[in-house]
Amino acid sequence: xxxxxxxxxxxxxxxxxxxxxxxxxxxxxxxxxxxxxxxxxxxxxxxxxxxxxxxxxxxxxxxxxxxxxxxxxxxxxxxxxxxxxxxxxxxxxxxxxxxxxxxxxxxxxxxxxxxxxxxxxxxxxxxxxxxxxxxxxxxxxxxxxxxxxxxxxxxxxxxxxxxxxxxxxxxxxxxxxxxxxxxxxxxxxxxxxxxxxxxxxxxxxxxxxxxxxxxxxxxxxxxxxxxxxxxxxxxxxxxxxxxxxxxxxxxxxxxxxxxxxxxxxxxxxxxxxxxxxxxxxxxxxxxxxxxxxxxx
Amino acid sequence: xxxxxxxxxxxxxxxxxxxxxxxxxxxxxxxxxxxxxxxxxxxxxxxxxxxxxxxxxxxxxxxxxxxxxxxxxxxxxxxxxxxxxxxxxxxxxxxxxxxxxxxxxxxxxxxxxxxxxxxxxxxxxxxxxxxxxxxxxxxxxxxxxxxxxxxxxxxxxxxxxxxxxxxxxxxxxxxxxxxxxxxxxxxxxxxxxxxxxxxxxxxxxxxxxxxxxxxxxxxxxxxxxxxxxxxxxxxxxxxxxxxxxxxxxxx
Amino acid sequence: xxxxxxxxxxxxxxxxxxxxxxxxxxxxxxxxxxxxxxxxxxxxxxxxxxxxxxxxxxxxxxxxxxxxxxxxxxxxxxxxxxxxxxxxxxxxxxxxxxxxxxxxxxxxxxxxxxxxxxxxxxxxxxxxxxxxxxxxxxxxxxxxxxxxxxxxxxxxxxxxxxxxxxxxxxxxxxxxxxxxxxxxxxxxxxxxxxxxxxxxxxxxxxxxxxxxxxxxxxxxxxxxxxxxxxxxxxxxxxxxxxxxxxxxxxxxxxxxxxxxxxxxxxxxxxxxxxxxxxxxxxxxxxxxxxxxxx
Ligand SMILES: Nc1ncnc2c1ncn2[C@@H]1O[C@H](COP(=O)(O)OP(=O)(O)OP(=O)(O)O)[C@@H](O)[C@H]1O
Ligand SMILES: [Mg+2]
Numbered sequence: 001x002x003x004x005x006x007x008x009x010x011x012x013x014x015x016x017x018x019x020x021x022x023x024x025x026x027x028x029x030x031x032x033x034x035x036x037x038x039x040x041x042x043x044x045x046x047x048x049x050x051x052x053x054x055x056x057x058x059x060x061x062x063x064x065x066x067x068x069x070x071x072x073x074x075x076x077x078x079x080x081x082x083x084x085x086x087x088x089x090x091x092x093x094x095x096x097x098x099x100x101x102x103x104x105x106x107x108x109x110x111x112x113x114x115x116x117x118x119x120x121x122x123x124x125x126x127x128x129x130x131x132x133x134x135x136x137x138x139x140x141x142x143x144x145x146x147x148x149x150x151x152x153x154x155x156x157x158x159x160x161x162x163x164x165x166x167x168x169x170x171x172x173x174x175x176x177x178x179x180x181x182x183x184x185x186x187x188x189x190x191x192x193x194x195x196x197x198x199x200x201x202x203x204x205x206x207x208x209x210x211x212x213x214x215x216x217x218x219x220x221x222x223x224x225x226x227x228x229x230x231x232x233x234x235x236x237x238x239x240x241x242x243x244x245x246x247x248x249x250x251x252x253x254x255x256x257x258x259x260x261x262x263x264x265x266x267x268x269x270x271x272x273x274x275x276x277x278x279x280x281x282x283x284x285x286x287x288x289x290x291x292x293x294x295x296x
Numbered sequence: 297x298x299x300x301x302x303x304x305x306x307x308x309x310x311x312x313x314x315x316x317x318x319x320x321x322x323x324x325x326x327x328x329x330x331x332x333x334x335x336x337x338x339x340x341x342x343x344x345x346x347x348x349x350x351x352x353x354x355x356x357x358x359x360x361x362x363x364x365x366x367x368x369x370x371x372x373x374x375x376x377x378x379x380x381x382x383x384x385x386x387x388x389x390x391x392x393x394x395x396x397x398x399x400x401x402x403x404x405x406x407x408x409x410x411x412x413x414x415x416x417x418x419x420x421x422x423x424x425x426x427x428x429x430x431x432x433x434x435x436x437x438x439x440x441x442x443x444x445x446x447x448x449x450x451x452x453x454x455x456x457x458x459x460x461x462x463x464x465x466x467x468x469x470x471x472x473x474x475x476x477x478x479x480x481x482x483x484x485x486x487x488x489x490x491x492x493x494x495x496x497x498x499x500x501x502x503x504x505x506x507x508x509x510x511x512x513x514x515x516x517x518x519x520x521x522x523x524x525x526x527x528x529x530x531x532x533x534x535x536x537x538x539x540x541x542x543x544x545x546x547x
Numbered sequence: 548x549x550x551x552x553x554x555x556x557x558x559x560x561x562x563x564x565x566x567x568x569x570x571x572x573x574x575x576x577x578x579x580x581x582x583x584x585x586x587x588x589x590x591x592x593x594x595x596x597x598x599x600x601x602x603x604x605x606x607x608x609x610x611x612x613x614x615x616x617x618x619x620x621x622x623x624x625x626x627x628x629x630x631x632x633x634x635x636x637x638x639x640x641x642x643x644x645x646x647x648x649x650x651x652x653x654x655x656x657x658x659x660x661x662x663x664x665x666x667x668x669x670x671x672x673x674x675x676x677x678x679x680x681x682x683x684x685x686x687x688x689x690x691x692x693x694x695x696x697x698x699x700x701x702x703x704x705x706x707x708x709x710x711x712x713x714x715x716x717x718x719x720x721x722x723x724x725x726x727x728x729x730x731x732x733x734x735x736x737x738x739x740x741x742x743x744x745x746x747x748x749x750x751x752x753x754x755x756x757x758x759x760x761x762x763x764x765x766x767x768x769x770x771x772x773x774x775x776x777x778x779x780x781x782x783x784x785x786x787x788x789x790x791x792x793x794x795x796x797x798x799x800x801x802x803x804x805x806x807x808x809x810x811x812x813x814x815x816x817x818x819x820x821x822x823x824x825x826x827x828x829x830x831x832x833x834x835x836x837x838x839x840x841x
Contacts, residue, residue, distance in 0.1 A: 007732060014734045015649055021641035022650070025663050025708065028701055032673065035680035093576030101570050104356070110577050117580050119820065120587070121762025123791045124813050127798050128587050131594065131806055158583050178393035182453070184354060186406035186460060187383030187557065191566040196409070201396055212668065219670025221765035222791075226798055246672050246765070253675070253769045259684070271676050275669065282668035286661070380559055411556035460555070 036275060039268035046262050052269065058232035058248075060263050067266060069273060071232035075149065075242035079228055080217040082153025082238055083160055087213055090157075091164025092206065098165065099172040100194045118162035126226035129155035134227060141239060147229030150238035156223050160213045167212065167289070171205020172198050208288035215281035219274060221246040245274045302327040302464060302494045303348060308362035310343050310352065317343050319518040320362070325464075325511075330486065330495045332509030332526065334502060336541070340518045341498040342390075345466050348496065349385035350378035367463070383410055386457030390469040392449035394441035394456070399433050402441050402452055406460040419459055426492075427455035428485045447478020451485060458489075465489065467497040471504065483508050502542050506530050514538045591817075594810035603811055608775055608793065612804035615797075617812055619776045623692070623787040624761060624819070626780060630696025631703065631760050636753055638700075639707025646708070647715040648737055667705035674702045675766035683770060690771035693783035698766050703756035710752020714745040747831045754827035758820055764791035790816045 044052070047067045055068025094114070098107055134151040138144045175198050183193045199206065229241030230251050243251070249267050257264045303325035310318040317340045325331050325348075333341045346352040350371060352360055364371050371381045394402050403420040412419065420437075424430040429451040433444070441452055450470055457465060467486070471479040486495060487508055499505050505512050506526060513523045514535075522529060522538045533539040606616020642663075650656045678698025688694040718741050726736040772792045780787045790812060797809035 011732055011734050015645075018641045018645035018649055021638050022645040022659055024638060025642060025666060025704065026659060028666060028677075028704070029662055031681055032669070032677050035677055036673075039680070090576045090579055093573045094580070097570075097573035097577055101573060110581075113577075113581050113584060117584055119758060119762075119824075120584075121764070121791060121816065121820075123762065123764045123794050123798075124587070124591070124817070127794070127806075127809060127813060128590065130798060132586070132590050158580070161580055176393070178389060178391060179395060181351065181354070181389060182393045182395065182456070183405070185349065185351060185382055185387035185389075186409065186456065187379050188409050189379055189562050189566040191569045192409050192562070196405070197395060215668055219668075219672070221670065221672045222795065225765075226795070246670065249672050249676070250765070250768050253679075253771075268676065271673055275673050278668060278670055278673075279665060282665045283661075286664045286668070290664075377559060377563070379563070380557070383555075383557055407555070409562075411558050412554055413556055414554040 032275065036268055036272045039265045040272045042260075043262065043265035043269045046265075047269075056234055058243075060266055065262070067269075069245075069270065071234045072243060072245045072248055072270060073273070074234050075228070075232065075247070076218055076244040078149045078236065078238055078242060079153045079156065079224055079244055080214060082150055083156035083217045084210070084214060086154055086157025087160035087164050088210060091161045091209070091213070092168055094161060094165040095168035095172060095206075096194050096199070099169045100190055100198060114162040114165055117159070118166075120159075122159065122220060122222040123226075125155050125159050126222040129223055129227035137239075144239040145229065145241040147227060147231075147241040148239050149228055149242050152224045152226075152228040153238060155227070156217055156220055159220075159223070160216060163216065164209045164213050167209030168202070168206045171202035171209070171289075174205065175201045204288050204291070208285045211281050211285035211288070215278045215285065218281070219246065219278045221250060225250040245270050249274075300327050301325060302367060303496075304363075304365040304368075305347075306363045306365070308344070308347060308364060309360070310340070310347060311359050312355070313357045317518050318347070321515075321520050323513055323520060323523060325494060325496055327494050328490055328492075329510040330490050330497060330508055331511040331513060332505035333496065333498045333513045333515060334500075334505050334541070335515035337500075339515045341515055342468050344515065345387075345468050345496060345498050348464070348466055349387055350381045351387065353378050383460060384462055385464045385466060386460060386462035387466045388450070388453050388457055388468065388470050391473050392446055392453050394444070394449050394452050396440065396442060398438045399441050399444070399452060400437040403455050403459050406456060410460060420455075423455040423459040424452075426458050426485075426489065427451045428481060428488070429455055445478070447474050447481060450474060450478070450482055454482070454485060454489075462493060464494045464496065467495065469498050469500055472500055479504075502544075514541060516541070588817075591810050591813050594807055595814050598807045599811040599814055603808065604815070607777055608788075612802070612808050615808055617790065617793060617808075617815060619779055620788050620790045620793040620812070621815070622779045623772070623776075624789045626692055626783075627696050627699060627787065627789055628757055628761060630693060630783065631699040632753070632757060634697055634700035635704050635707050635756065639704050639756075640711050640749060642704075642708045643711035643715055644737060644742075647712050648733070648741065663705050663708050667709065670765075671702055671763055672765040672768070674698055675769035677701065678766060679769040679771075689784065690773070690786055691784045692780050692787045695767055695770045695772060695787060695789075696783070698770055699760045699763065702763065702766055703760050706756040706759060707752060710755060711745070711749045714748025714752065715741060717748060718744045750830050751827055754823055758823055761819060761823070762791060762816065764795050767792055790819070 052067055052069055055066055056070050057066035057068050058071045059066045098110060102110065129151045133155055134146065134148065137148070137151055144150070179197050179201060180193050183197045188196070224244045224247045228244060228247055230243050230247060231241040232243040232248065233240060235242060248270055252263060252267050301324040305321050305323040308318055308321040309316060321344060333344060335341050343352065347360060347364055352358050360372060366381065366384065369376070395405060400420055403423050404416055407416060407419055421430060424433060429448060432448060441449060444452060471482050474482065483504065486497065489495060497509065509526045511524065512526045512529050514521045514529070516537055522533065522535045529538065530542055533542065603616045604621070605618055606614060607618055609615040646656065646659065675698060678694060678701070682688045682694035682697050683690060722740050722744065723736055726740040731739070767789060772788050773786050776786065776788050794809050794812040794816065797805045797812060
């Protein structure tokens, strides 16, 4: 078949359109950075970097206002740590069961449940945190604030179980069968195979799943907006009302803050920090995941 | 030397799902001898070997019937735990499969999980010497096992199995992934080891069987066609099919 | 072998017991997920009991919970999904085709790829801020359906790209060679050979992406999706609300009755999600059958 010139031009045109579509994703990243940066630079003309990073109060509505990000970062970390305490052991245990113990039939039953859990909108988890977990905590520990980091963290942790479970399971499944056989042939039990062979060999992938889950927790919005409160506070007590970075953004965005005001710009500064933290975590996590996929 | 049977296999049948791949095997494995299992690809050699330390239990959908006696004890009796069988019967696989750990930790793995109370370093050294690897690795025991060559890795796997001081060592085509020089080293190691234990080796390589094995079993389509002393079998085979196979007319 | 008996203490009973205990522990970890799922669904059904009726489905929001309904949110969600799909599906599939079939292995390609993976992990609220800046303000689209739909489109774009890539990668190389051998051009090969066999996988990915979009609340908060809306949006430039925003608004009120209609809203949202996923499974099975016939 001899291709006519018209055919050739058509092929080139199509290739160009496809290339533009692929480059579009880079454009999105660029626009995120540009749009954050634009308002951020306005913010930092009025608030010094030093205040932003060293001040320990975040109180935009006071006179004079204080713009120290520390309480928001601390609030975010408090919720995130609670979430990790819940999700890491449960997610990992679930992954070990699925990859090393579960008979095929049971696996086919458990996986969809985890997928459903992963597919539930975060707003639903938020509702659950506020209307079920919080009252339960308050029944056990009277005096707990209606809004608290613990409830949000626990529910977020449950939300993250499927993510850690499935990413860790992928990493464990990638460990060659021959290594397990070697251990079994030396008289190892399943538990010893899992803990002494499979988990160490899959360690980088497992750690990557933790990193990606951590990043997800840092950026999670609706659960904390509903259940964690809106009190920026430097505290380690998960029973108190706090505010996360995402929670602050939602709070301002729901109000009637005029474009161009310092409060409006402060959202961009917070979002910038959020973006930077999650991007760094994702870069590291994704890189590890891709690396172990290449090894085996 | 005594001619007692260390492993006695009686009417052993194995099927995967509904397909029978071992069809009633009767075979005696003699102590302190090397027994080679030969046969064309897919005839059931690995399956037979895996029945001898109950690694077959790990295969999905495998059903085993018949008896395998290890020193008179039926390893398929419900009283017997497969983990204990594997502790007594060592195994080396076709492709070297060291753990992604140090050389030392590879050899120490079995003793550690099985509660070895003696001098671990001495045991590791003894095992590495037996496998003929000590001189090559004694200065880098903490190096990752993956830094070894393929042949060295395979001898490391032999040392790893020897560290449990097994009574029987099963080898599934231990040289098929190795170059001729490494193959020779492994064969030397195996020949040396039969002083201390009983060896069953699956091999694709008929010359190898002729070189190292005292006894040879020829398997075809899940049936044992012929078994006997290697020297006799390779000179005057009783079965026409054995003759065809060892002269390379099929398989 | 007496020395062996002296020096090894395998303690098989103890180890087997430990193995069994841990097996149960690992298994229970999976039960936690299942029980939370049941608890959550049970709680929502109970809270919404008696509130989910035709009146709720066909009414507008109201200050009085017993009169409030979710009609504009349903319309808003449907319209928003149409815009999101119209934007994200063609763009995402085109990008995936380029990355898998056209692009040479290069630094730039792996940069795009890394970029796509990382876009997928950016918090959704950040997408909301992007949408607010670019669509609402710079492009002057206002707090409209169009601005919301495009924002949501950007959010799910990486999901569409990655799943479409996986679907394309699963098409056997031999099929492509067969097409080339018949003298097909690259695009003809892609259009008539690769895309049809990758379609079921792509569909799954698309439904996955849209399910994600339907449930997302955070990116629409900066866009300014409203909660008190008295009309059904008539054009892409009208203001709008969606189910999750409406649910959020009701949940954040302290009165029990509003919580109840929030739960009713959640039931509607979950039903929509279940419907979508059933359609995905149905389509996938149907197309898979057809490809096997070819
Ligand atoms: N786990 C399994 N499930 C189902 N069938 C299996 C399994 N393992 C082996 N088989 C089948 O059983 C038969 C015997 O396999 P086996 O591995 O024992 O052969 P082999 O003689 O070792 O072959 P080779 O020389 O190629 O290693 C083969 O037909 C194989 O396809
Ligand atoms: Mg074999």
